[in-house]
Amino acid sequence: MRVFTVHTPPAESASAGPAMPLLVPEGFSWAALLFGPLWLLAHRLWWPAAVLFVASALLGLLSPWAAAGLQLVFAFEAEDIRRWALARQGWAVAGVVAAADAEAATQRLLDAAA
Numbered sequence: 001m002r003v004f005t006v007h008t009p010p011a012e013s014a015s016a017g018p019a020m021p022l023l024v025p026e027g028f029s030w031a032a033l034l035f036g037p038l039w040l041l042a043h044r045l046w047w048p049a050a051v052l053f054v055a056s057a058l059l060g061l062l063s064p065w066a067a068a069g070l071q072l073v074f075a076f077e078a079e080d081i082r083r084w085a086l087a088r089q090g091w092a093v094a095g096v097v098a099a100a101d102a103e104a105a106t107q108r109l110l111d112a113a114a
Contacts, residue, residue, distance in 0.1 A: 001098045002026070004105045005083060010090030021094060023105050024083055032078035036071055039078065045085050 004023040032039040036056065040049035052074060060067040087093075099105035 004097045006094040007086050007091040008094045023102055029075050029078040033075035048081050
């Protein structure tokens, strides 16, 4: 089972029409480990991507092991950074859903709303 946090859009964007809540998985992210700043850019997290890129470059100059360690720590915290950015944009945490994958979690969420 995988755990997802459910985020609802800000009130001002909700007036534009019904929007689906966003599901953010908990835990380690393999994509964030392998692609680092690109993963952040794909989620429109520009400032964290810039910070990670600069920190990785500086640590890479000092020690490749330190840069690898930073990537590993980032992979564990990537989804939390994503949740932090959503909270700053006004998205509210509406709850938690446990399911096998994102599709099943969405179905569970829709079933609970009906």
